[in-house]
Amino acid sequence: MQILLNGETTATCASTLGELVIELGLEERMIAMERNLEVVPKSQYNDTRLCENDRIELVHMIGGG
Amino acid sequence: MTDDVFKVGTYEFKSRLIVGSGKYKSFQATKDATEASEAEMITVAVRRVNITDMGKENLLDYINPKEYTILPNTAGCFNADDAVRTLRLAREAGGWDLVKLEVLGDTETLYPNVVETIKAAETLVKDGFQVMVYTNDDPIVARTLEEIGCVAVMPLGNPIGSGRGLANPFNIRVIKQRAHVPIVVDAGIGTASDAAKAMELGADAALINTAIAEAKHECLMAKAMRDAIRAGRQAYLAGRMQKRAFASASSPTEGYIWD
Numbered sequence: 001m002q003i004l005l006n007g008e009t010t011a012t013c014a015s016t017l018g019e020l021v022i023e024l025g026l027e028e029r030m031i032a033m034e035r036n037l038e039v040v041p042k043s044q045y046n047d048t049r050l051c052e053n054d055r056i057e058l059v060h061m062i063g064g065g
Numbered sequence: 066m067t068d069d070v071f072k073v074g075t076y077e078f079k080s081r082l083i084v085g086s087g088k089y090k091s092f093q094a095t096k097d098a099t100e101a102s103e104a105e106m107i108t109v110a111v112r113r114v115n116i117t118d119m120g121k122e123n124l125l126d127y128i129n130p131k132e133y134t135i136l137p138n139t140a141g142c143f144n145a146d147d148a149v150r151t152l153r154l155a156r157e158a159g160g161w162d163l164v165k166l167e168v169l170g171d172t173e174t175l176y177p178n179v180v181e182t183i184k185a186a187e188t189l190v191k192d193g194f195q196v197m198v199y200t201n202d203d204p205i206v207a208r209t210l211e212e213i214g215c216v217a218v219m220p221l222g223n224p225i226g227s228g229r230g231l232a233n234p235f236n237i238r239v240i241k242q243r244a245h246v247p248i249v250v251d252a253g254i255g256t257a258s259d260a261a262k263a264m265e266l267g268a269d270a271a272l273i274n275t276a277i278a279e280a281k282h283e284c285l286m287a288k289a290m291r292d293a294i295r296a297g298r299q300a301y302l303a304g305r306m307q308k309r310a311f312a313s314a315s316s317p318t319e320g321y322i323w324d
Contacts, residue, residue: 006113032158039153064110065085065274
């Protein structure tokens, strides 16, 4: 399936946000995700199904002032 | 001075220096300078993970969120909606509710867009965030942001990253005199004397990034800022002498040997 991940059209085999995190190897990282402009709590990653053309934002913390 | 606690919202700090984590040459340099500063609160930015090149290391591998209070910012946001989205994501990432709101007006001056800042502050306060808000040095805007419920108001000393010191010390003092929440001078501090001056004016804390990160020796400047913040704070609490138009002898003016 194709999703829009951080603004890029991306193919994924993941069917949930939880699987997407594992597919990207980000299980250990302090991240947050938005699905179609709604923040999804980490506790709901495994229950949140990915759909074709979902807009996913996946962020982390970087240096800033 | 040990009981001179810096209280902001429900948080308490010993240090009145807040540092940023941007512009460093490496994560190691960020860590070393932050440790040298003895700051307890450090700002971070929220950005998309680079999916194609994630890198092995992450800022938070070096700045341990268990040791520091992480202050997520909204740097780069130019409207209220983006700022609110950014901080909701940050809260989900790390559980942080103390945040730095900044909504900018243009890319050249990086001056705050006050209208959008106020809109974002209203939403975030209602949403349960403890908002430390970057703004210009306007006492009326500072009061408005306090009335909205921000836990700290952070007027700029000068434009972000300019290192030009305090453009309008009088306004910083006026803002402080009228405020009931902590006032943090954010942006513009270029060297230790600027930091000391901000504290002497009564600022409760200062937020410093570029002046440390772009110093030739970051750790040494971090220590200089640490000491300047302490010195300025102590001078403020001590209550400075009145300025005089003419001299006033320091030694007694009687008992001269020629009298």
